Amino acid sequence: GAGVSQSPSNKVTEKGKDVExxxxxxxxxTALYWYRQRLGxxxxxxxxxQGNSAPDKSGLPSDRFSAERTGxxxxxxxxxxxxxxxxxxxxxxxxxxxxxxxxxxxxxxxxTVV
Amino acid sequence: GIQVEQSxxxxxxxxxxxSTLRCNFSDSxxxxxxxxxxxxxxxxxxxxxPSGTKQNGRLSATTVATExxxxxxxxxxxxxxxxxxxxxxxxxxxxxxxLTFGKGTKLSVIP
Numbered sequence: 544g545a546g547v548s549q550s551p552s553n554k555v556t557e558k559g560k561d562v563e564x565x566x567x568x569x570x571x572x573t574a575l576y577w578y579r580q581r582l583g584x585x586x587x588x589x590x591x592x593q594g595n596s597a598p599d600k601s602g603l604p605s606d607r608f609s610a611e612r613t614g615x616x617x618x619x620x621x622x623x624x625x626x627x628x629x630x631x632x633x634x635x636x637x638x639x640x641x642x643x644x645x646x647x648x649x650x651x652x653x654x655t656v657v
Numbered sequence: 658g659i660q661v662e663q664s665x666x667x668x669x670x671x672x673x674x675x676s677t678l679r680c681n682f683s684d685s686x687x688x689x690x691x692x693x694x695x696x697x698x699x700x701x702x703x704x705x706x707p708s709g710t711k712q713n714g715r716l717s718a719t720t721v722a723t724e725x726x727x728x729x730x731x732x733x734x735x736x737x738x739x740x741x742x743x744x745x746x747x748x749x750x751x752x753x754x755x756l757t758f759g760k761g762t763k764l765s766v767i768p
Contacts, residue, residue, distance in 0.1 A: 574754065585743065586758040599753045632698060642747060642754045643687040643707065648700040 545569075547649035549635050555655045556625055564620045564652045566635030572647075573615050574640030579604075580651070581631045589633075592618060593640050625656045659684045659748040663759035670734045670766050678729040678762045680744030688747035688756065689720050691729050695740045703729070703742075734766045 548567040556562050568575050577589040588602035592612040603609070607625075612618035622629055632651040638644040660683040670676055680689070691703040704711050704718040706727065711718055715734075720727040731738055741763050745756040 576756065578758075585760045586745075588755045588757065591753065591755050593754065599755060601753065602755065634700065636756075640754070642749075645688075645690060645702065645705040646745075646756060647702060648692075650699055653698075 547635055547637050547647055549633075549649035549652050551652060552650065553653045553655075555657060558627060558656055559624055561621065561623045562625055562654065564622075564633050564654070566618045566620070566637075566649060568615070568618070568635070568637030569647060571615075572637035572639055574638045574644065574646075575612055575618050576636040576638075576646060577610055577618070577620050578634045578636070579631045580634060586634065589620070622654075625654075627656050630654055630656045659686070659746060659757050661744060661746055661757050661759035663742075663744055663762050665762060666760065667763045668765070670764065672734060672736060672766055672768050674734050674766075675730070675732045676734060676764070678731070678742050678744075678764075680727040680729070680746075680759055682725050682727075682744075682746050684725070685749045686722065686746040687749040688745075689727055690745045690756070691718055691727070692743045692745065693738075693740050694743060694761070700743070731764075734764075736766045736768055739764055739766045 573594045575592045578586040591599040607623045610620045634651045636646040636648045638646040693701045708722045741761040745758045
């Protein structure tokens with residue numbers, strides 16, 4: 544597609560439920576990032592994928608968070624047993640990869656845990 | 658990890674005024690980007706500028722990599738420039754390609 548696409552745009556879920564967030568990167572982009580942005584805050588790095596290499600998971604805040612990506616295609620971020628502190632906007636970005644490449648962001652998924 | 662500091666944290670401008678936003682970083686970088694987050698939350702790419710100077714209309718940016726800072730200049734500000742400006746860097750020595758963001762500068766342009 545023309546840009547990074549994320550779905551859903553908004554998600555309201557009950558505490559304790561699992562959620563899946565989806566990211567479609569720009570075609571041809573081998574690198575994909577997930578970030579979290581709490582209200583009024585900056586962007587926190589979660590995870591980075593580059594092609595078929597092992598992902599950099601160093602930003603995942605707990606074992607309730609996981610992400611998958613098959614090759615250079617769609618990625619899903621899964622949050623299990625959601626907590627109220629998981630409420631945030633989850634942003635995905637993609638780039639041509641390999642470092643020193645411009646990253647482009649999607650519009651984000653606003654997650655609200657009630 | 659690399660530290661990124663942006664200043665000022667908040668800025669209020671009269672429409673038509675000029676401003677300079679600053680980004681300091683603690684280590685050498687492969688990548689530096691400036692983004693504008695509009696009131697709807699969308700992150701818009703302004704500049705990809707690991708070094709040197711670039712201009713795009715009323716905006717320009719300069720990165721002095723050897724001194725570990727970057728500046729974003731906004732001239733003749735407009736109300737549509739309001740939002741949060743983020744600087745993000747990729748640490749060249751970290752072995753990871755993650756982008757580390759500063760906390761942003763919140764700009765309000767008033768008519």
